[in-house]
Amino acid sequence: MLFSGRRLITALLGVASCLLISPATAFTNPIRRPGGSDPQMIYSDGYYYFLSTSWSNVQIARATTIDGLKTATRKTVYSSTEASRCCNVWAPETHYLDGAWYIYFTAGNSKNLDGQNLHVLKGGATPWDDFTYVGQLSNEWSIDGTIIQFDKWGTYLASSCFHEVQYQSLCMQKLGDDNVSLKGNNSVISQPLESWEQSRTPVNEGPYALYMEEIGKTYIVYSANDCWTPEYCLATLEWDGKTDPTSxxxxxxSSGCVFQGGVNGHYGTGHNSIVRSPDGSQIWNVYHATDNVNGSCNDSRYTMVQVVGKNPDGSPNFGTPVAFDYNSAEPS
Incomplete structure (x- = not known):
């Protein structure tokens, strides 16, 4: 069988990647350390844009390669002295809606975590344009907001919540036409009721959309378990494609974790985002991990990036966390 150059490199990568890939076309993990918690990476107009939890503000960096993000300049797009949203700034994500970029992020007060809520910034035509604070999105305790779009149903906000339930769960609510408000009812779509998502404290958080157009499937990848445990992992919800997504x-x-640590010195592998390669042929998993065998929720977490495989039926296969010395070819 004959292989193109790119396919040959892919086939031999696990055997002799260090010999086959030059530094200019490859990267090793981690992408950010420290400060790599709750990462989001997107690709737009020739740049990779990267956001992660900085605790006190919202920052964005960009580079033309994934490797370039390691040293990219960080641009602060939000900070505030307003007591209700000054502090504990978590999990910023940028999304392109109706001709503009928005950043959805979590923030609260400096005294405790009881006031954590979702907030919105509005930007311009590129993620590198200036952003302006436009308001608080939710009216109850919510974290880890993300945007999910469904054909024929519209655009929704998914988040982690305690809406009328005992445990930290996943909620879904319709996004307003202005992209900075919510409408309709807030609904719980997943609770941490399985034994494998109850390590120390039952938790569902960090939702992110995975669109598998090749097989006509929409997934939500989310994080299960308490992040202060090594069992913090990724799991999935699969939409049936026909029912109201707020149901x-x-x-x-999924029947258990689809991606977890305990491999190559990585623990607490979770709170991910998904990015397609520039040509659309590959799906990449962008997640945080820690080398603390007990798990961690602090700034010791670092960002890892690795390609997602496919099962025979076309569904995603996340594999296992790669080693720090593993050379990954830059996305095609």
């Missing part, structure tokens, strides 16, 4: 019945939960 819990519309979602099928």
């Amino acid at each position: 819990a019945a519309a979602w099928k939960k």
Whole structure:
């Protein structure tokens, strides 16, 4: 069988990647350390844009390669002295909606975590344009907001919540036409009721959309378990493609973690985002991990990036966390 150059490199990568890939076309992990918690990476107009939890403000960096993000200049796009949203700034994400970029992020007060809520910044035509604070999005305790779009149903906000439930769960609500408000009812779509998502404290958080157009499937990848445990991991919800996405019945939960640590010195592998390669042929998993065998929720977490495989039926296969010395070819 004959292989193109790119396919040959892919086939031999696990055997002799260090010999086959030059530094100019490859990267090793981590992408950010320290400060790599709750990462989001997107690709737009020739740049990779990167955001992560900085605790006190919202920052964005950009580079033309993933490796370039390691040393890219960080641009602060939000900070505030307003007591209700000054502090504990977590999990910023940028999304392109109706001709403009928005950043959805979590923030609260300096005294405790009881006031954590979702907030919105509005930007311009590129993620590098200036952003302006436009308001608080939710009216109850919420973290880890993300945007998910469904054909025929519209655009929704998914987040982690305690909406009328005992445990920290996943919620879904319709996004307003202005992209900075919510409408309709807030609904719980997933609760941490399985034994494998109850390590120390039952938790579902960090949702992110994974669109598998090749097989016509929409998934939510989310984080299960308490982040202060090594069992913090990624799991999935699969939409049935026909039922109102705010209905819990519309979602099928994975039978366990689909991606977890304990491999190559990585623990607490979770709170990810998904980015497509520039040509659309590859799906990349952008996640944080820690080398603390007990797990961690602090700034010791670092950002890892690795390609997602596919099962025979076309569904995603996340594999296992790669080693720090593993050379990954830059996305094609």
